[in-house]
Amino acid sequence: MDTARIKRLFVRVVAGIGATVVLLITAVIVKFYVLSPKSRPAPVMAAPTTAEAIERGRYLATHVAACVACHSEVDESIPGEPIVAGKLGAGRDFGDIGGPVHIRAGNISSDSATGLGGWTDGEIARAIREGVSKDGRNLFPQMPYGTYRETLSDGEILDIIAYLRTIKPVSNDPGKTSVGFPVSMFVRAAPQPLETPAPPAPSPSDKLARGKWLLRTGSCFDCHDSVNEKMQKIEGKALAGGMKFPLPNDKGYAIAPNITSDKATGIGAYSDEDIRRALEEGKGKDGRNLYVMPWSYYKGMTKEDKDALIAALREAPPVTNIVPSSSVKQ
Template sequence: MKKMLKGLGAALCVALPFIAQAPADAATPAATGAADQTLVQRGAYLAQLGDCAACHTAPKGKPFAGGLPMNTPMGRIYVTNITPDAQTGIGGYTEAAFARALREGVAKDGHNLYPAMPYPSYAKVDDDDVKALYAFFMHGVAPVQQANRESDIKWPLNMRWPLMFWNMAFLEKGGYRDKPGKDVAWNRGAYLVQGLGHCGSCHTPRGVAFQESALDESGSAFLSGALLDGWFASNLTGEHNTGLGRWSDEDLRTFLKTGANRHASAFGAMTSVINNSTQAMSDQDVAAVSTYLKSLPPAGGTGAAAYTYDPQATKVSLDRPANDAGARVYTAYCMHCHGVDGHGFAPMLAPLAGNPNVLAKDASSLINVTLNGTGDLVIDGVPSPFPMPGFAAVLDDQQIADVLSFVRAGWNNGAPAVGAAEVAKLRQSTQAGR
């Protein structure tokens, strides 16, 4: 799952390229005739669990034909065509070549994929699921002839051969193995979160080599929240304030299926995850993911005392907004949706009091969503009636800093203030090219 209370964000859950070239082995790619439709349908479901469409389908583009730009620390890359077109897609891939690209990050011609493709997570996908995914992409996706675009990464950073050493250091080969002492639901949830869901790609901090700091619950940094492409992907551990510690199992299942609950609403890249992936999950798989995530111990918190709601000081400020710059902006632009009490009108309009995204130490997601708004959550084909609008053209950097500082202090949230320089930096990086 990607990119979550972004939330999260976000973010971003990126899947990079399979570049089709002439077959390098003697095996034959999938025939274009009749396929096992049960296997194809299962592969379609698994592709939704992996949220493949979110990265491999550009806005207004054809499904899985690539072209979506992705920002990385090294420069911009463009997601590739993974339709079964023989010239520009993956139509020439055998199942073995497909599996190697998916789980080891090595294309059919032998070149290494950038680790923006979450193959360290997909390494855990079992053989049966790889077979079903291959059947879907070869027989359930329409071929599209669309050439892939070269990345904007400059030499020498665009060289691929050093990635062999990256893989030696950070890629853990071998599928997911059930943990002894854990029940079927927990292990299924762990398999989905760590594997196809690749939640750690967005929600786990990365090291200096852009590697995830942990790939499963054995590492304390796993799913503890991370900054990625202008969003802070939320903490998914049991941390009380910024994580899922105050969420019930029902809260989490509701969020995965609808993108909103009494605590928070999805925004940023997580909107795409809800729209394209988690809402399609079976009830059994949603329950398994919730079981696993709710088992994770607290990690990555701010060290603040456990959050308790207190509206009094904030109400006084809102009663006298002339005395508080942030209160003035809140009263004019925010209060009609998020309320005097900060509770909003959940789940349709997000609460701000006690919202994990508001309490997070890193305010990037709040700045980003205030500047740029968020896309529509589309549940069962119906768009959300109240998406968050962007205020980049309405409020200046200082006004946004003031109102976010007010919100982060309000209702006993107790989070650090936001500076105008932080807003200016994100405004520049997110508004470029718009």
């Protein structure tokens, strides 16, 4: 081959690679920045205003989904993370969670400037189940919208909104979540519009189905599933524990225990009473005070719901996984 031909070939190969790279970049931009976040206009919905609806919503938002635990200023140094007086629904700054991610849960009180006062019911419902904020911004999936889209029916979401409307306005802007590249790109693809109605809640008389629904809606999986160093869930290790949560003021750290039904490394050998004590009094089987675990919210579940939750935990497939102990200065 003469040098002129080699040169032409070289130019063609480089041009070919260049075109492929341009195509790939265009595809990535289109997927993550043009087509994402996937959203639809906020639906038209109207929350009820009856005392019964508000009470049902309060129950779900406080004792089951524990929305208020993530969306209020809480005292993390006290077991059960109680809400700071006057800060119900005011939003919460979770701080840097590692990598380029700083999470702030918005103000969900009825304040019209900093809270949900200026949102329509449909905009709130879309944020909770579809992960899209009022302004079209995608929400970081620590907000469990992926769960809620599958567990909260229209009736339940409207009851929750009915309650949110009654939270006293608290003027507080916790700021926006900031997520650096490339995480920001991937989380743009997380929201999905709701195309089919959420399945109706399981009938309260089906104890096991209700318990499984409570495990999901109560976010137990989000803290108790085993995850890898990228915080991705590990297949086959649901509820097997290991996630580490640092506590403020050098108080140490809590590690989510294995709560599968494994007898040796999970809670298979616990009595119902042992599990109830964790949910009601925030005490581990060994008597230690439980930090991070939002038991002070679950505490208010009805006895029937706690029994259903315990029945579902007993059914969680056993996973042998030894988890290190929490280390908290009590």
